[in-house]
Amino acid sequence: MTELNRRTLLRAGGLGVAAGIVLPGVAYATPKARPVLTHGVQTGDVTSDGALLWTRADRPSRMLVEVSRDPSFRHARCLRGPVLTPTTDGTGKLRLTGLPAGEEIHYRVHAEDLDGRNSSAPLVGSFRTAPIGRADVRFTWSGDVAGQGWGINPEIGGMTAYAAMLARRPDFFIHSGDTVYADGPLKESVTLPDGRVWRNVVTPEKLKVAETVAEYRGQFAYNLLDENVKAFAARVPSIVQWDDHEVTNNWYPGEILDLPQYTEKRVDVLAARAAQAFHEWQPVDRRRAEDGRLYRSFSYGKHVEVFVLDMRTYKDANTADKNGQGQILGARQARWLVDGLARSRATWKIVAADLPIGLIVPDGKDIEGVANGLPGAPAGREFELAWVLRTLARRHVRNVVWLTADVHYTAAHHYSPDRAAVADFTPFWEFVSGPLHAGAFGPNVLDPTFGPEAVFVHAPPVANTSPLEGFQHFGEVQVDGRSGDLTVYLRDGKGTSLWSKTLRPSR
Template identity: 50%
Template sequence: AETLDEFRGNYAYNLLDTHARAFNSQVPMVVQWDDHDVLNNWSPGTDLSARPGYTGRSIALLAARAKRAMFEYLPIRSHPDEAERVYRCYKYGPLAEVFVLDQRSYRAANGTNREDAAGPATRMMGAAQVSWLKQNLAASHATWKLIASDMPLGLLVGDGQVNGVPAWEAWANGPGAPLGRELEIAELLSFIKRQRVKNVVWVTADVHYSAAHYYDPMAAVFKDFTPFWEFVGGPLHAGTFGPNATDPTFGCTQVFNSLPPGMKPNRPPSDGLQFFGTLTINPRTQRMTAALWNLKNERLWSQEIDAAT
């Protein structure tokens, strides 16, 4: 898609499917955007000059059209300070608060991700969004703080090379102390520990399989954080491939992944390797149960997590 009408058409096309319409009518949604809403692995600095088929050369114009179509077709309330701001939070009574992030609009261009000091080249969320997230996490009275993140924290998600050196789409860049975008995460995790923000769980996506990851400072290079879980959900209706390698910087341990051993890559949805996750909180015990499921509604994995007090 390139024009506003073409981006609108992408959303309208999905509504031809009876299952998509049923989902829209029955399931409440909290929406954040994906790179494919604009262009694979895009950032505000993406150069369109080498992209065949694009008549325009402005990624900013492309992104603006895509975002407008998304806000027209999906249930996202306009923000009073920034009409099309994606990051926001939702309170679900005393038990849960969801912090929805935007790791697309403010990021620096993908690169080798090896900078040793924070700066413009290491941005993923950007200073304003990070400050907002810190403030709202520290102020939250919810038992569980659920961070909905576009990108997984500890998975290596490649994006080609720069002068023969691997380039990265997500936070992770390989073993060692935090570098590049990892500096933003390291600072956030340290803040959560210092402020004693309890019961933080990350829910992430982007990769095309489901997984459960446990982040433990005892297994990490960077140790200034409180242990936490990350649950990767999907794909709900897309090609299936992976799994991605884990990065030990923050002690990411893969506890479960949904892919059968030796799976041929890029399996179509018709193969049935589509997945989703659920988080259920017991209102009496405040215990959370995380579960990953397949399209047959079979529970593949689950974990009960006690709330810290």
Template identity: 35%
Template structure:
């Protein structure tokens, strides 16, 4: 991921120029004058880009007592502006937006009237204090000819497990059109609780998040990470949630990590977590619905799924209930929306932001010392089983509906982009995994590694590329449609999309506990237009 020095120098110089640029401030209010660092402690972000609109976000701390989750502090009006240049000499739109303790002093605004497929710079101010500037980009118009898009792809960033150097490496590239985050942006556990009783840096508040104040403080802590703030400022994000934004193994009526007897009403906890999420994340407030679709010219339709809000409760491994047609991972409305969108799309590539894996997966026989930690990592009972019941494997009727629609309507170029499993995969998604490769592949799946969350070697406390290698070889041997899996490494992925192919490059960190960790290119797979198959790309 090394870049030419001149690019990094340019980026730093641009950032310095933006940080020192002047901005006409609002008239002073009753709040005392504070420095930019004091007022804008949590950075800036943008998200969900449309051809003429992009969402802008920040959080202000107007007074010392206006701390996240405190419910304290005054109502204030925050100024925002968008420019075509980093020096803000060419401001194209601006305005003010009110915020206060009722929304935890977070700020969201849809900047409208922008030009399609264009780069912009944005910033905020309050009482003379000016935020760092962010860079964002609008989407192309729906039918525009687009020859290339480049996305960062990330998931599973546990503050306690390490530092977010993977975000830094993506930010340093300076060439991303978009960052796709597939869930587990934060974790709800208390200090040292997940997964093996340690904390590189402990969570705040010092307990499991249960209340609105808890979740607000947890979001605030994550947005103090300098690498996370830098990547948010570098490019627009499109984000969905998985389970840890509320609680582990969430389903529509509860969670594996929620005990009503000791932790209160589930609906209350979920509502608190979601309220904090919509306050603190650069996503549009659309009621309680997070699944959505974004279009990038004639090249990409990107459908972002919500596979926690509407799902049926997970069943036990080896249970025949996984095939029950009345059970759903997506919910009937969302599943219909997904299928209809895939079938009707006129884009070359149909990308699906998919929080949990859809590839059918059988667990091979392995030594108990490896099998137990593997199943624990995947949220399965330690005695073993044949399906990952928290994934689409536990909801096979939904998967059959999707694959049947792809087959019957001859839909090509569907690529699922997935997180959740703290590991890296490249898979064909066949109509019948047991008959593959005779049974055709109807889609493909590319799974990014975790930013920090524990992998097999972390759980076992063994050197990387030792115990996990046995599991990887056995898994691919039993599942011929799985072309590659790597259980040990942390990092991020970069997705290049052209009319001829989708290609994912995996980048692995040297040490997740080191904020300055190096990263190296590990593997590349591509899906060529019309093939519905992954193939390794040699970089030699």
């Protein structure tokens, strides 16, 4: 992070973009016009001394940032960010550091022409750095955005669940995957069973399945056309993971597609292109990831540490032997998770999973998720999860809570060895919440291997229920700084609490 003179941020001039250089997917102003920050600002991967700041410009330009504890920006630090170029689709990130812990931080972003003579209109935002001690913590989680044909509908105010989450004033948001639906083209209108018409905002990239890097970029750009999403992103830092729809439905490494809508059949090629776009457009700090991809952890005060999983990149084939020893995390990530949970001094260890553990998630005749749908001893991908749960029990790790989305309804699952085919693990809770803005489904059938019990379920009566019908969801976690008690709320898309549970830490 480079300091610079504050006056550099305020210069304006006549010359615009360098001749002949434009970025795809946007309309460009005349050369003498100012640069434009096209898709708002975001922060992510927040720490006790800062966060990762993201923006995008419509032409080659320099990202310039002011940072202050004061919303008036008096005594602001002025920082020189990266050059925003077509190489990264005009996007850029700057890691903010050296900030006080547990404080509200305000930032203002400009894009300055490369000759320094012209500057964009500023965009402002804020975030709270992670605390260090016994602080109250509030965060939300959900997933599944713009799926099953339900895109941005201006007639209902767009993706309004984001506004409901913002009203809860969370310290951060865990986006549990399916951040976009790159495999789900949109139509301009959808006629509902009762005759009402749903109308989508549509862009060229959303008219077909994504295959090229440019088409994958367009998936992430689309969601940031929504004013609710942009307002939320400017005020709440995200911890983002991915699942399948960032690439294609139910994908796994090495898969070869037989779908006619794809000209590129090799999933590994599609996944690499999608990953490039994902990292360009999401406020994810690859330097914090264990292998430079996605799985990573974050401490948020004395009581909370979040472990972000990648249950997509390292999984075996959906057609793998259900009775053998499969994998969903891979050996390296599984060991990282167990070691990290065992070392953690946080009261609550939050595992952000992109797939549920005990729900049967089919892929045609095969299995997409962890549970293999068979009673008895763990097998297939369950075998690896059983190793994780048993090792945590042997190492006396307590107060682990799993959060996920994926299945497009909300539920509370309690797992216990008293009901399970596995006797040597510590009981735990898994909370499911979604979709944030997509078709609603469910409920799925529970697999008995780890003894799950569905304590609460809110799901629609029919598959692919539209966002108009009240089955959009997000979850909220509140941790009391004094007692360490953790309360989970499962909320609908308007923010109404449907169910809650307070957990007291085991000592």
